[in-house]
Amino acid sequence: MIKLLLTRFWPVFLPVMLYIAWLLLHRHKANKAGQPIPDWRDGPWLWVVATSLVLGILGFLSLGVMQESHTGGYTPPHVENGKIVPGSVE
Secondary structure, three states, rough: OOHHHHHHHEEEEEHOOOOHHHHHHHHHHHHHOOOOOOHHOOOOOHHHHHHHHHHHHHHHHHHHHHHOOOOEEEEEEEEEEEEOOEEEEE
């Protein structure tokens, strides 16, 4: 399950990870300068969510376009002479 999430949905998580890095950097700079530390809600959440949605939609579209299409008939797995013959598309 984790492998599926990391390999297929990493573009969706990328903006969130960039936001976390941005927040940590700004907190570090504010702490160093003696300014108030920004809260996690002070950042550009609208842009993070919008970018994640767009990347998710583009990812699903690219998976659909790049997927192999089979135009033949499907033969399900069956038993011949006591041996299992795997299914195939012809």
